[in-house]
Amino acid sequence: METTQEIDFLNILLPLLGVIFIIAISVFLLNQHFQKNLYQQKLEREELRNKHQKQLLQSNIEAQESERKRIAKDLHDELGATLSIARMHLMRLEQMHPSLESKGLSLSNVRSIIDSSIASVRQISHHLMPNQLEAFGLIRSLESMIDQINESKQIKIELNVPPSPTKFSWEKELSLYRIFMELIQNTLKHSKATKVEINYREDWENVYIEFKDNGVGLPNEMIHGLGLKNMEARIKAIGGSIEFIEGDGFTAQLKAPIENSNG
Amino acid sequence: METLAEIILKAASLPVIVTGTYALFKFRNLGSELKVFSCFIIFSLIIEVSSKIMWFMRLNNLPLLHIYVLIGFIFQIWFYAKVLERFISKKVIWTIGVLFTCFTIANSIFFESIYTFNSNALTVQSILVIILSLSTYMLFLNDIVKSETDMSLVESLNWINSGLFIYYSSSLLVFYVSDLLIENYSLVLNQYTWTIHTIFLIVMYVCFFIGLWKRPRKLIS
Numbered sequence: 001m002e003t004t005q006e007i008d009f010l011n012i013l014l015p016l017l018g019v020i021f022i023i024a025i026s027v028f029l030l031n032q033h034f035q036k037n038l039y040q041q042k043l044e045r046e047e048l049r050n051k052h053q054k055q056l057l058q059s060n061i062e063a064q065e066s067e068r069k070r071i072a073k074d075l076h077d078e079l080g081a082t083l084s085i086a087r088m089h090l091m092r093l094e095q096m097h098p099s100l101e102s103k104g105l106s107l108s109n110v111r112s113i114i115d116s117s118i119a120s121v122r123q124i125s126h127h128l129m130p131n132q133l134e135a136f137g138l139i140r141s142l143e144s145m146i147d148q149i150n151e152s153k154q155i156k157i158e159l160n161v162p163p164s165p166t167k168f169s170w171e172k173e174l175s176l177y178r179i180f181m182e183l184i185q186n187t188l189k190h191s192k193a194t195k196v197e198i199n200y201r202e203d204w205e206n207v208y209i210e211f212k213d214n215g216v217g218l219p220n221e222m223i224h225g226l227g228l229k230n231m232e233a234r235i236k237a238i239g240g241s242i243e244f245i246e247g248d249g250f251t252a253q254l255k256a257p258i259e260n261s262n263g
Numbered sequence: 264m265e266t267l268a269e270i271i272l273k274a275a276s277l278p279v280i281v282t283g284t285y286a287l288f289k290f291r292n293l294g295s296e297l298k299v300f301s302c303f304i305i306f307s308l309i310i311e312v313s314s315k316i317m318w319f320m321r322l323n324n325l326p327l328l329h330i331y332v333l334i335g336f337i338f339q340i341w342f343y344a345k346v347l348e349r350f351i352s353k354k355v356i357w358t359i360g361v362l363f364t365c366f367t368i369a370n371s372i373f374f375e376s377i378y379t380f381n382s383n384a385l386t387v388q389s390i391l392v393i394i395l396s397l398s399t400y401m402l403f404l405n406d407i408v409k410s411e412t413d414m415s416l417v418e419s420l421n422w423i424n425s426g427l428f429i430y431y432s433s434s435l436l437v438f439y440v441s442d443l444l445i446e447n448y449s450l451v452l453n454q455y456t457w458t459i460h461t462i463f464l465i466v467m468y469v470c471f472f473i474g475l476w477k478r479p480r481k482l483i484s
Contacts, residue, residue, distance in 0.1 A: 012443065015439075019386075019390060019435070019439075022390065023390060023393050023394055023397070026394040026398075027394055027398050027401070030351070030394065031398055031401050031402075033350075033351060033355075034347075034350045034401070034402050034405075035405075037349075037350045037351065038350065038405060038407055038408070041349070041407075042407060
């Protein structure tokens, strides 16, 4: 028989279990909320860090390019001009004193040395800062460079470009140009390739470039070398990516956004 | 001769007074979280002194408990809002605060008169504080939080959080079973239950004191 002293444990325990259940569920939900917020904060921090790194990279590259531009300008305008004046004086000397040649002073030799120096200064200056790129854009500059290389008959470079490719910002064109220069230089120096194919295509968002040679691939020291790292840094700075594939020859696949995502 | 239970019940005020006085003296040197919590401790000290005065004057001091539960919880939730401010929306915290305020006022007006023991409000307060303290524990276990927060502040907050958790989880059981014990068992057993409750109250204030003692000595914020 039930007495007043007897306690119906079910009636006591059920509400208590209910309270414990509410506490457990609430703690679980709050914890989920915290985790979500923490994850979001982590993502924001990562994004900020990436942005900061990208800005650093970009300003680094910009500083490098502006220094190159200055050196190229100084070489062209000052050294080039000085050499041209020297050449002019030499020519006047040749005209005024034709007898000097007969006395064993080979002025024509000196002139040819000055000529080759002027040509070298022009070449170095052009290499440092291609004026063509600014005037005609990436594709025309590449075509011109490729034509010059193809003239040597040692290697055949084929550039496949759609009829009217997008014109990028100067920074982006310069970065892509430098990457191409590095890739072509690597192929010429190390790959023993006879053929290079450059395929250029684009969609609404990105430009995709494939650089493929039929050489022996890159030597080991090149794979971790500064050249590839420079290319990676440059493409990263313009918001793109690059992938190097070793197989039959050497392949590099580039992807860069068409819109300016440097923000 | 006084029994141990009576001594414990009488000694309950001592840790409140000691911790409250310490909080009062160190208030200016504390960080924002500990400052808010010190407000709660100082408020508890004021209520404790007032209730003792009323007790000596043989006045019913239970209305003070109703005020203590409401204002005390607002300080507590303000403290948790400060501790968790980077991880939880302030709206969530303050919604809990507003809802609890409405509930406590309604409870005091319609269900449990201010001259009676407000077990409903205390039970809800205990549940909410347990939820917040357990969540704070879990948050402080996270590696990202550990790496980004001043460890001496975490240690200090952990002591306070532990004090709240220990006291309110024991209180939840006490409030829950006290009516039942009076109905089904004896008043003596009920008194023992309240003695245990007082022990947990003392433990809570000891935890608060250690939390304030271990405060970050160099202010960051």
